[in-house]
Amino acid sequence: MQTTHSPNRLLHESSPYLLQHAHNPVDWYAWGQEALQKAKNEDKPIIVSIGYSACHWCHVMEKESFENTSIGKYMSDNFVCIKVDREERPDVDQIYMDAVQAMGLQGGWPLNVFLMPDARPFYGGTYFPPQNWIHLIQQIVQAFKQSRQQLEDSAQGFLEALNQSESEKYDLNLPTNFASGLDNVLSMNQLEQMYLSIEKKFDKQRGGVGNAPKFPMPSIYLFLLRYYHLTKNENALRQIELTLDAMANGGIYDQIGGGFARYSVDGEWFAPHFEKMLYDNGQLISLYSEAYSVTQNTLYKNVVYETIAFVKRELTSPEFGFYSALDADSEGVEGKFYVWTEKEFDEVFDNEEDRNLAKTYFNITSDGNWEHGVNILHITQTLTVVENAVSGLESKESLFKPLLGFSTANRAAIKEWKEKLFNAREPRVRPSLDDKILCSWNALMLKGLCDAYATFGETEFLDFALKNANFIQEKMTINGQLFRNYKNGKATIPAYLEDYSLVIQAYIALYQICFEEKWLLEANRLTQYVIEHFYDKEEALFFYTDDSAEKLIARKKEIFDNVISASNSVMANNLYWLGILLDNRAYHQFSATMLSKINKLLQKEVRYLANWACLYTNFLKPTVEIAISGKELKKFAQEIHSQYFPNKIIVGTESKSNLPLLEMRDAKPDKTMIYVCRNKACLLPVGTVAEAWAQIGDNQ
Numbered sequence: 001m002q003t004t005h006s007p008n009r010l011l012h013e014s015s016p017y018l019l020q021h022a023h024n025p026v027d028w029y030a031w032g033q034e035a036l037q038k039a040k041n042e043d044k045p046i047i048v049s050i051g052y053s054a055c056h057w058c059h060v061m062e063k064e065s066f067e068n069t070s071i072g073k074y075m076s077d078n079f080v081c082i083k084v085d086r087e088e089r090p091d092v093d094q095i096y097m098d099a100v101q102a103m104g105l106q107g108g109w110p111l112n113v114f115l116m117p118d119a120r121p122f123y124g125g126t127y128f129p130p131q132n133w134i135h136l137i138q139q140i141v142q143a144f145k146q147s148r149q150q151l152e153d154s155a156q157g158f159l160e161a162l163n164q165s166e167s168e169k170y171d172l173n174l175p176t177n178f179a180s181g182l183d184n185v186l187s188m189n190q191l192e193q194m195y196l197s198i199e200k201k202f203d204k205q206r207g208g209v210g211n212a213p214k215f216p217m218p219s220i221y222l223f224l225l226r227y228y229h230l231t232k233n234e235n236a237l238r239q240i241e242l243t244l245d246a247m248a249n250g251g252i253y254d255q256i257g258g259g260f261a262r263y264s265v266d267g268e269w270f271a272p273h274f275e276k277m278l279y280d281n282g283q284l285i286s287l288y289s290e291a292y293s294v295t296q297n298t299l300y301k302n303v304v305y306e307t308i309a310f311v312k313r314e315l316t317s318p319e320f321g322f323y324s325a326l327d328a329d330s331e332g333v334e335g336k337f338y339v340w341t342e343k344e345f346d347e348v349f350d351n352e353e354d355r356n357l358a359k360t361y362f363n364i365t366s367d368g369n370w371e372h373g374v375n376i377l378h379i380t381q382t383l384t385v386v387e388n389a390v391s392g393l394e395s396k397e398s399l400f401k402p403l404l405g406f407s408t409a410n411r412a413a414i415k416e417w418k419e420k421l422f423n424a425r426e427p428r429v430r431p432s433l434d435d436k437i438l439c440s441w442n443a444l445m446l447k448g449l450c451d452a453y454a455t456f457g458e459t460e461f462l463d464f465a466l467k468n469a470n471f472i473q474e475k476m477t478i479n480g481q482l483f484r485n486y487k488n489g490k491a492t493i494p495a496y497l498e499d500y501s502l503v504i505q506a507y508i509a510l511y512q513i514c515f516e517e518k519w520l521l522e523a524n525r526l527t528q529y530v531i532e533h534f535y536d537k538e539e540a541l542f543f544y545t546d547d548s549a550e551k552l553i554a555r556k557k558e559i560f561d562n563v564i565s566a567s568n569s570v571m572a573n574n575l576y577w578l579g580i581l582l583d584n585r586a587y588h589q590f591s592a593t594m595l596s597k598i599n600k601l602l603q604k605e606v607r608y609l610a611n612w613a614c615l616y617t618n619f620l621k622p623t624v625e626i627a628i629s630g631k632e633l634k635k636f637a638q639e640i641h642s643q644y645f646p647n648k649i650i651v652g653t654e655s656k657s658n659l660p661l662l663e664m665r666d667a668k669p670d671k672t673m674i675y676v677c678r679n680k681a682c683l684l685p686v687g688t689v690a691e692a693w694a695q696i697g698d699n700q
Helices: 016-020 033-042 056-066 069-078 090-102 130-146 148-162 166-170 188-199 218-231 234-249 278-295 298-314 342-346 352-361 383-390 408-425 439-456 459-475 497-514 517-534 567-581 585-604 610-620 633-641 689-698
Strands: 028-030 046-051 080-085 111-115 121-125 323-326 433-438 624-629 648-653 673-678
Touching (some): 033 080, 056 069, 069 130, 090 111, 090 148, 121 148, 130 148, 188 218, 188 585, 218 234, 218 278, 218 610, 234 298, 278 323, 278 439, 298 439, 298 459, 342 352, 352 408, 439 633, 497 517, 567 648, 585 610, 633 648, 633 689, 673 689
Parallel strands (some): 028 080, 624 648
Antiparallel strands (some): 046 111, 111 121, 323 433, 624 673
């Protein structure tokens, strides 16, 4: 980045994205009252430019337009210019993204929106080439002076659209028969129709849902796993395995260092948009852990272990908070850190036989398999196929075959190749690190670690999870409230519903693997805070912002699941689980009401409501309650967790507990007992996990 210009006021911000623009010749403000009041006082239109540090096209627009002296001067003279890090201020991003989409325009980042002096939007867009940008801002200035009333009318129309209630916008009304209970609202037949609606979008050749670009979308496959658990529909399992195999073997996965890129620009999971985001990797650890417990596919275990190693190595702070992201670019070139020329690859291997096998295995070609003569490492054949091909033998093994079944020698060879390539790559100039710590994204990684421990029983994963949970408690919880961000020893932005809901979710999961009741009690305390400060009684849904937060031009609710599940769907799930864990009927009713309001939407498009669909599967069949008391608590619990059964909760004590499900179940000195209950009926206690599973199976 050029630094010849004098620094602007963004120099005093902590966000890496805002700091990237601190030497632009633009009089940038961070979002806040100073900038908004200036626009009113000087009666100037506002440019709100929203992005994030790992955004490739944000960098391009900065270099082309915001580093241009004449463009920067024109912007500063005629507008109040505000830079927003969408990851720190998702509330602002959400409003203006909705506005741009209401304008009939394609959303994305960078997001550039033009506002009246009172912050009402009237026009916007995403990336603009410099000649288009200067032409546009000149037109906006002219229109503001000569056609002010038209802009006022347009802005007022968008303001009214932004403030339309979600219930009105999406027809979210409770079904007439809801009063008699959810049993009359939900059905296996509806679940089947939901599956069929998403099955139509399956890419049955290359995995995933829809066409290019392809995003991982973990909540879709978590729903499909639950659907498969209930129905044993092999087509659902095949699509899950096809997708997870293709992602794990594709270029979207860092074959050398572990961890997933944000998305694939093509339909084959081959060419990634190379930024690595914490939120993707946390969720994918959860997904691959669950999928392993169903399939026992060694490939999935490798992905989990390698991805956790990547996060620990490259995204973990000394205080055990998790950093946000790695950039796509290094040395100004997208993906440069991760790609290889044939010459670079060849130099890693002294042994010619290993070199040839590795080149074929990772699909290295002399001309490059991607642009500019470079190669993206990806796997399309098992090593057995590669060995046969190099030897001139034919093989009928299929593409993307999992590593399960490889000989120990095969796996050892691949591990050795990866280590050599990793060591050769390490001296390269690294992509920049977005070192801000975000509460909700940390919670997703914490949940991933909990799920990985539940599946694999790796003590290191539990220790790692507890260190991060303690970090959230000590550094991001102040006077009982969560904070969104943390950097340089400070947390400065009050948390949003996304943060609360995902932390509550993570604490519920953490309790069920370590059985320290403080995490369950903290989840309950945060839930009570959310109900008091975020709940809209009229719509029976939660606002995205705290009632004490900065008043923006609209107060939104997040309903649709995206790359991160919607905060309302996460809260609905939390209330369901806490309702059982704490025997709190009010929580259960909150959850049931929320799901009932969304149910009509679910029948239309489950693809964007997959986390709601996961909740649907829980309400269809009574949840199994498993209480364990005795010294073998953690051993028994881990054995139960490792077998896939998503609709269960586990409570436990090594001595005694006041939790409702552990009352009258104090531990016996010489034996650990397991109590299985379902639908308010309990079976006789048993002393082994095998006996407990027999009871669970008998009552499915």
